[in-house]
Amino acid sequence: xxxxxxxxxxxxxxxxxxxxxxxxxxxxxxxxxxxxxxxxxxxxxxxxxxxxxxxxxxxxxxxxxxxxxxxxxxxxxxxxxxxxxxxxxxxxxxxxxxxxxxxxxxxxxxxxxxxxxxxxxxxxxxxxxxxxxxxxxxxxxxxxxxxxxxxxxxxxxxxxxxxxxxxxxxxxxxxxxxxxxxxxxxxxxxxxxxxxxxxxxxxxxxxxxxxxxxxxxxxxxxxxxxxxxxxxxxxxxxxxxxxxxxxxxx
Numbered sequence: 001x002x003x004x005x006x007x008x009x010x011x012x013x014x015x016x017x018x019x020x021x022x023x024x025x026x027x028x029x030x031x032x033x034x035x036x037x038x039x040x041x042x043x044x045x046x047x048x049x050x051x052x053x054x055x056x057x058x059x060x061x062x063x064x065x066x067x068x069x070x071x072x073x074x075x076x077x078x079x080x081x082x083x084x085x086x087x088x089x090x091x092x093x094x095x096x097x098x099x100x101x102x103x104x105x106x107x108x109x110x111x112x113x114x115x116x117x118x119x120x121x122x123x124x125x126x127x128x129x130x131x132x133x134x135x136x137x138x139x140x141x142x143x144x145x146x147x148x149x150x151x152x153x154x155x156x157x158x159x160x161x162x163x164x165x166x167x168x169x170x171x172x173x174x175x176x177x178x179x180x181x182x183x184x185x186x187x188x189x190x191x192x193x194x195x196x197x198x199x200x201x202x203x204x205x206x207x208x209x210x211x212x213x214x215x216x217x218x219x220x221x222x223x224x225x226x227x228x229x230x231x232x233x234x235x236x237x238x239x240x241x242x243x244x245x246x247x248x249x250x
Contacts, residue, residue: 027220
């Protein structure tokens, strides 16, 4: 873990602009996708006015439009996460990723990233959904059950995000397919789970700090790239070591 963080920090200290550039491209395109979604919502409002209809948030048409827009934003934001991982990996190797390449890579990897996210969220629903339902129906008024339920849901969320992060790294940074990403993630977690839990815990703290005003400038453009790159380095080194062992056995 220390070795991966050290490598990432050394790469950042030598070429900080490449890491900052990756974060900037991600933010620029994420904001662009967000405003594109708002533009579609605005177009829907205008179309209702043109045809003299009132906005009904509970109507099937309105909910369908909002659902499609939300789905598109989630779908393409996953691709942006893949492009960000690729940009950080390129920065480690002192290679600059252009904005057009970042955008095209995001569109190309969006299906794989969405598939991994969908599998992760389905598992979350299976593990956390029944507990939440039981709490809401039977235990809502029972003392401390809200705290226990919240702790359980947070624990499940953390563990599932921990388990699936290597798959996102594989698909994004290395460009592997859905099934290859899941396979590599399983092998990685089987061999390096102790080290990865520690670095991922640090990454989770930094991820939350990204939403704190002013502090986010430090985390988005320094701490987050370094820790994300460290996870990429750890994952890639693990794959290389596995390949070397396979060659030795042959």
